[in-house]
Amino acid sequence: MSALRTALVLAATGAALAAGLAPAHADASTAVAIWELNEPAGSAVMTDTGPNHLNGVVGSEVVTGLNSDGATGYDFAWLKPNTPPAHPAHGVTVAENDLLDPGTRDYAVTLRMRTTSNFGNVIQKGQGGVDGGRWKIEAPKGQIICTFQGSAGYVDIRSTLTINDGKWHVVRCARTAKTVTVTIDGVLNGTKKGATGTINNTWPLAIGGKVSCDQIKVTCDYFPGEIDRVQIDAS
Numbered sequence: 164m165s166a167l168r169t170a171l172v173l174a175a176t177g178a179a180l181a182a183g184l185a186p187a188h189a190d191a192s193t194a195v196a197i198w199e200l201n202e203p204a205g206s207a208v209m210t211d212t213g214p215n216h217l218n219g220v221v222g223s224e225v226v227t228g229l230n231s232d233g234a235t236g237y238d239f240a241w242l243k244p245n246t247p248p249a250h251p252a253h254g255v256t257v258a259e260n261d262l263l264d265p266g267t268r269d270y271a272v273t274l275r276m277r278t279t280s281n282f283g284n285v286i287q288k289g290q291g292g293v294d295g296g297r298w299k300i301e302a303p304k305g306q307i308i309c310t311f312q313g314s315a316g317y318v319d320i321r322s323t324l325t326i327n328d329g330k331w332h333v334v335r336c337a338r339t340a341k342t343v344t345v346t347i348d349g350v351l352n353g354t355k356k357g358a359t360g361t362i363n364n365t366w367p368l369a370i371g372g373k374v375s376c377d378q379i380k381v382t383c384d385y386f387p388g389e390i391d392r393v394q395i396d397a398s
């Protein structure tokens with residue numbers, strides 16, 4: 164196991180211990196996808212090293228092979244928010260697959276990121292108003308918002324911590340049948356009760372911004388910063 168992967172596991176476990184709960188991975192114990200984001204410069208494919216091989220397509224504006232503070236990841240350039248034109252090559256997409264939808268399962272998304280900005284959609288599947296619901300992690304005002312919307316309702320939770328300090332942070336958003344939680348650097352930062360029901364849409368997974376936007380009627384909310392690992396777990 165790599166040092167980074169070990170850190171992610173320890174971070175998730177630490178959050179649960181701090182909250183007096185079972186290990187944090189207990190509510191979503193099976194890896195759906197593991198994207199290490201350690202491909203060399205110029206890579207066009209984001210490789211899934213997990214069991215399902217859900218590889219992604221890297222946009223030409225995304226810098227891969229970025230070495231920073233001992234980590235190799237992707238860099239997403241700063242773009243002026245809410246200003247046309249759209250930049251579809253700014254992000255990474257993974258083709259629609261039911262495995263990437265929570266369905267009715269416990270579901271968790273963990274990633275390591277850093278930014279100095281106060282906006283941006285980090286990762287999502289689906290957008291507001293789409294059939295089948297959606298889930299999303301975003302970072303407005305440097306805080307993390309975890310959103311899950313499904314057949315039973317809509318729940319989002321905002322972290323009390325700000326993480327736009329230019330340092331690496333491990334972020335985890337998870338939902339169970341009755342709650343949504345946000346964990347920052349291994350510490351449970353918030354829990355919000357509410358059922359979201361079934362989430363199952365036909366949209367691709369997107370990293371770095373929305374996939375359907377024009378910066379006029381629909382803003383793209385492009386994420387500016389770096390990401391060096393993403394993992395999705397479900398049970």
